[in-house]
Amino acid sequence: MRKFFSFGLFLALGFLIFYLFLYQADLHRVGRYLAEADWMLLAAAVAVNLLSIVVRVWRWRVLLRPAKPDPSNITLAVATFGGYLISTVLPGRLGEVIRPLYVAAREDISRVTCLSTAVVERVLDVLALLILFGIYLFTFRPSTDEYSLELLMRIMAGGIAACLLVFGVLYWLVRTRRELPLPRALRPHVENVRRGLEFLSGARMAGSVLGLTLLIWLCVGLNTWMVVRAFGVSLPLTAPFMLMAVSAVGFLIPTPAGIGGVHKAFQVGLVVFHGVNYDLATAIALVGHALGLGPIALVGLAGFWWAGVPFKEMLRFAKMKD
Numbered sequence: 010m011r012k013f014f015s016f017g018l019f020l021a022l023g024f025l026i027f028y029l030f031l032y033q034a035d036l037h038r039v040g041r042y043l044a045e046a047d048w049m050l051l052a053a054a055v056a057v058n059l060l061s062i063v064v065r066v067w068r069w070r071v072l073l074r075p076a077k078p079d080p081s082n083i084t085l086a087v088a089t090f091g092g093y094l095i096s097t098v099l100p101g102r103l104g105e106v107i108r109p110l111y112v113a114a115r116e117d118i119s120r121v122t123c124l125s126t127a128v129v130e131r132v133l134d135v136l137a138l139l140i141l142f143g144i145y146l147f148t149f150r151p152s153t154d155e156y157s158l159e160l161l162m163r164i165m166a167g168g169i170a171a172c173l174l175v176f177g178v179l180y181w182l183v184r185t186r187r188e189l190p191l192p193r194a195l196r197p198h199v200e201n202v203r204r205g206l207e208f209l210s211g212a213r214m215a216g217s218v219l220g221l222t223l224l225i226w227l228c229v230g231l232n233t234w235m236v237v238r239a240f241g242v243s244l245p246l247t248a249p250f251m252l253m254a255v256s257a258v259g260f261l262i263p264t265p266a267g268i269g270g271v272h273k274a275f276q277v278g279l280v281v282f283h284g285v286n287y288d289l290a291t292a293i294a295l296v297g298h299a300l301g302l303g304p305i306a307l308v309g310l311a312g313f314w315w316a317g318v319p320f321k322e323m324l325r326f327a328k329m330k331d
Contacts, residue, residue: 019100019264026262026269030276034291042292047239051296054235055304061228062305065089065130068221071214072126076118084115087312094309097266097302105131133222136172138257141226141250143169149245229253236297237279244283252278252297266306271298 066085073080092108109123233249252275259274260267272294279290312318 020268022262023100023264023266023268023270026264026273028269030269030272030294031291033287035288038288039292039295042240042289043296045241046292046296047241050235050239051300054232054239055300057228057235058232058301059304059308061225061232062089062093062308064221064225064228068218068225069126069130071217071221072129073112073116073118073123074214076122077116080112080116080118083316084112087309087316087318088112088115090305090309090312091318092309093302094306094313097306100263100265102260102263132172132175133218134226135257136169137222137226138250138254139168139172141230141247142254145245145247145250145254148247226253232301233297236300237293239296240289240293242279242285242289242293248283251282266302267298 063086066082066089069085069089070080070082073085088108088111091111092104095104095107096102097104105127106124109127110120112118113120113123230249230253233252234244234246237244237249237252255274255278256267256271259271262270264270275294275297276287276290279285279293280287285293
């Protein structure tokens, strides 16, 4: 009963924010902007977005190689696309936890090791977003006051410093071979964490992971640019970096599929930073969110069906013990 109550609460929160997102918009004008969009360009944007997920699978495969030299591409793809499906249907980004647990069970890898690689992925993604957002701020002066700009710069610099600190600690954990003063029961788990971070010990593997992370976010940036351009809006080339960053903030609100939070964040980014018409920004946010998550979730659903994995089985992995 508590789970259904929590789900209903987060869903209600999402619809409340979505209502606020649409409250001041002229829906007739929004509909007209949607009808006039370049849907061929939007279809190309979907293809680029799906490519970014394929690159994520590739990056995860590199991260897992120290634990298992040849993990199944099919398993990693089903877990990755399926994780997005679960995060789309359920609140709290639950798919981010279930996907490494699913791979751990299917590939006979320690759950702690798989979870460690998932954490590394997220730290890398946050670091990439902060750096790209910093490039946006340095190359384009948004239409905000100096105080707001200074605050944004400080948040960006603090976030980058925090990510680098995390990587410094992780690197020390991998490189040190001393036995840590931990209870005996925890030592095997620490070794599994080290195995999941082993990519840090080799320059070639670390370079591959960093290069693939850059490719992922360049694909996402190109997707964002294509969505905006499909509505006839011309923005600086670095503007998608800002939109990606504010959308990530919107995803922090634990509503199913980021309903409301992502819409409002994308809308605010276009209106506040670049003075885009409110109704046009609303139309772009609606399409950007739908095409950003919808096709990936459908591929995840098809992957579950093809692999013969019931949706309930994916959820079951969250309850498994190591």
